[in-house]
Amino acid sequence: MMAGNRLPLYAIEIRNLHKWYGRNHVLRGVNLTIAHGEYVAILGPNGAGKTTLMKSIIGMARVQKGKIRVMDADVKSDIRKARSFMGIVHQENNLDIYLSVMENLMIYGYMLDLTKGEARKKAEELLEFMEIEKHLWNEKVENLSGGTKRKLMIARALLSEPPIVIMDEPTTGLDPSIRRILWDRLLSLKQKGKTLLLTTHYMEEAHYLSDRVVFMHGGRIIEDGPPDALIKKHLPPYALEISPPIEPGGRPHIYTGNSLIIYLRNPSEIEPPEGVSRFLLRRTTLEDAFLYLTGSRL
Amino acid sequence: MQLRNLSSGSRQLSLFEHYINDIVRGKWFIAYTVLLFALIYAVLMFSFETSQAVVGVMNLVIFIVPAVGLFFTSMYYYSRREFMEFILSQPVSRTFVYFSFYLAMSLAMIFSFILGVSVPMFIQGFAPEAIKMSLWGVLLNMIFVAISLMVSVLADDRVRGLGTVLLLWFFFTIFYDAVLTAVIIYFRDYPIEKFIPFVIAINPVDDFRISTLLSTDIAAMLGYSGAVIKHFFGRFFGVLYVAFLQSLWVLIPFLVGLWRFRKKDF
Numbered sequence: 001m002m003a004g005n006r007l008p009l010y011a012i013e014i015r016n017l018h019k020w021y022g023r024n025h026v027l028r029g030v031n032l033t034i035a036h037g038e039y040v041a042i043l044g045p046n047g048a049g050k051t052t053l054m055k056s057i058i059g060m061a062r063v064q065k066g067k068i069r070v071m072d073a074d075v076k077s078d079i080r081k082a083r084s085f086m087g088i089v090h091q092e093n094n095l096d097i098y099l100s101v102m103e104n105l106m107i108y109g110y111m112l113d114l115t116k117g118e119a120r121k122k123a124e125e126l127l128e129f130m131e132i133e134k135h136l137w138n139e140k141v142e143n144l145s146g147g148t149k150r151k152l153m154i155a156r157a158l159l160s161e162p163p164i165v166i167m168d169e170p171t172t173g174l175d176p177s178i179r180r181i182l183w184d185r186l187l188s189l190k191q192k193g194k195t196l197l198l199t200t201h202y203m204e205e206a207h208y209l210s211d212r213v214v215f216m217h218g219g220r221i222i223e224d225g226p227p228d229a230l231i232k233k234h235l236p237p238y239a240l241e242i243s244p245p246i247e248p249g250g251r252p253h254i255y256t257g258n259s260l261i262i263y264l265r266n267p268s269e270i271e272p273p274e275g276v277s278r279f280l281l282r283r284t285t286l287e288d289a290f291l292y293l294t295g296s297r298l
Numbered sequence: 299m300q301l302r303n304l305s306s307g308s309r310q311l312s313l314f315e316h317y318i319n320d321i322v323r324g325k326w327f328i329a330y331t332v333l334l335f336a337l338i339y340a341v342l343m344f345s346f347e348t349s350q351a352v353v354g355v356m357n358l359v360i361f362i363v364p365a366v367g368l369f370f371t372s373m374y375y376y377s378r379r380e381f382m383e384f385i386l387s388q389p390v391s392r393t394f395v396y397f398s399f400y401l402a403m404s405l406a407m408i409f410s411f412i413l414g415v416s417v418p419m420f421i422q423g424f425a426p427e428a429i430k431m432s433l434w435g436v437l438l439n440m441i442f443v444a445i446s447l448m449v450s451v452l453a454d455d456r457v458r459g460l461g462t463v464l465l466l467w468f469f470f471t472i473f474y475d476a477v478l479t480a481v482i483i484y485f486r487d488y489p490i491e492k493f494i495p496f497v498i499a500i501n502p503v504d505d506f507r508i509s510t511l512l513s514t515d516i517a518a519m520l521g522y523s524g525a526v527i528k529h530f531f532g533r534f535f536g537v538l539y540v541a542f543l544q545s546l547w548v549l550i551p552f553l554v555g556l557w558r559f560r561k562k563d564f
Contacts, residue, residue, distance in 0.1 A: 021563070058387045061563040083389040090387070094380035098320070110312040111388065 008072035011036045011085075011164050011195040012057065017066035019052055019219075026052045028219040030066070036163070039196040041206035043290060044216035050199040051091065053216070054168045057197070058088050070164065087157030091168040093149050097142040101132065101152055104141060105159060112160050126155040130185055147178030154185065165189065167198040171205060183208055203287040213286065217294045227286055234292055235284045238264040243278035254291055261288065313385065313395065317402030321374065327406060330366055334414025337362075342422040348514075351419075352427050356510050359415060359435065360503050363407075364471055367442030368463040371403050375450040376459065383564050396559045400447055400552065407439040430513045434506055434544075441502045441547040448555030451562070470503045478504075494526040495539065502547040509540040
């Protein structure tokens with residue numbers, strides 16, 4: 001337990017974090033704080049530094065400059081304590097494929113000093129929570145679908161009852177229906193008071209799950225805030241995709257290949273001009289905000 | 299909020315058990331043990347005296363054990379890297395993970411060696427030689443598991459890692475002896491024997507050969523470097539000297555690998 005049962009100010013606190021791989025300066029002074037019970041998504045294109053940031057938090061990549069504290073435990077000097085507060089779901093499938101679903105949880109339970117009975121009880125609770133069907137519990141992992149493997153990885157991460165759950169692209173490669181189920185399960189963890197930090201390529205996922213989103217680009221955090229507030233801060237509420245491009249007339253806009261996206265306060269600001277092949281009006285999304293700020297697609 | 303007990307003793311044991319179970323139940327491992335047993339048994343069936351049996355078994359061991367130790371350790375390391383990354387993200391120390399892996403792999407290889415080499419020697423009535431060869435076989439297995447683990451930790455790329463262990467196997471079992479023989483012949487008129495105790499330190503396979511032959515006292519088969527070692531140190535201290543070199547061959551790669559493993563980014 002924490003000293004005197006008092007929670008530290010932040011679940012995760014990152015100050016001026018830098019990371020180099022050789023001469024490649026991958027993280028360039030990242031500052032980020034995450035409150036208890038908060039759900040935060042880190043968004044960014046490939047090479048933005050998301051995975052390196054995650055690996056630094058869990059101590060898989062060494063902190064070279066700056067500070068990371070997890071529940072007040074310094075990741076550099078007290079990594080084992082810091083890790084005891086985190087349940088981690090990696091990007092790659094790192095289950096033991098030759099073991100069954102139940103065995104994967106049991107073996108991890110033993111590593112957590114649980115007795116056989118405790119490990120089994122906990123494993124059953126978590127498999128039910130993650131909606132993994134009972135007939136699969138004794139199935140070898142190599143025979144499972146991608147979605148079930150991911151559910152099992154999440155169940156395993158929850159086995160130690162960590163207050164913080166860290167997920168690196170948890171739904172990448174899964175079909176939309178499985179993704180929805182996982183989102184539902186992750187949201188229900190919020191009621192248990194968990195703090196969630198995830199990276200994702202999917203804007204919809206970030207919007208649906210997170211209290212806050214963090215945009216990363218070129219190893220830096222370029223924007224940080226609640227999804228709707230972020231959109232509102234940078235762009236009007238409507239986006240008009242038009243092809244071939246027309247003169248935007250001083251409105252915020254971005255070019256994407258042969259198309260132009262113009263952001264509008266009023267949906268009827270522009271009438272469809274003659275000769276356009278594409279004229280699509282929609283709500284402005286997080287992806288628009290990201291695109292507008294960075295010029296990069298996710 | 300629940301903070302788990304951070305004591306790592308039972309976690310360490312669980313991790314070690316996991317690795318050893320995983321290795322021993324693998325088809326590859328079983329096939330290797332059976333094949334080794336069959337080959338050694340066949341060699342012993344056609345050996346009519348002790349020296350012939352020991353040399354025959356030793357030559358097979360020198361060829362097979364380093365190859366399997368190097369390749370099996372490296373392939374297992376790369377195939378389980380994702381799982382290892384998961385373990386490393388848990389509250390266990392990297393030293394423990396590395397040590398568990400090394401110990402499990404070494405014990406599995408030693409277990410296989412005893413079943414595949416020592417048991418047929420016992421069955422065929424070469425018990426004293428079997429005991430001595432088992433002792434040196436333990437070190438030989440530990441050496442090549444340590445070397446392979448070190449290479450795998452140093453090389454993130456699987457192809458580069460496996461390529462390196464292939465080169466090392468070729469160097470230790472074939473190339474080094476060929477070069478040494480050529481050097482001995484070429485410089486036979488010079489007093490090169492004083493360099494031999496240092497020269498053999500470079501090759502753990504030679505160390506195994508000399509230690510086996512010295513301890514079984516098959517002097518006729520000692521070869522040039524073995525004879526020089528016996529001449530310099532005597533039989534007893536010669537064995538001690540070679541055992542010392544073999545211990546260094548376990549320790550140095552183990553520690554270099556551990557140092558890198560503790561520092562590296564995953």
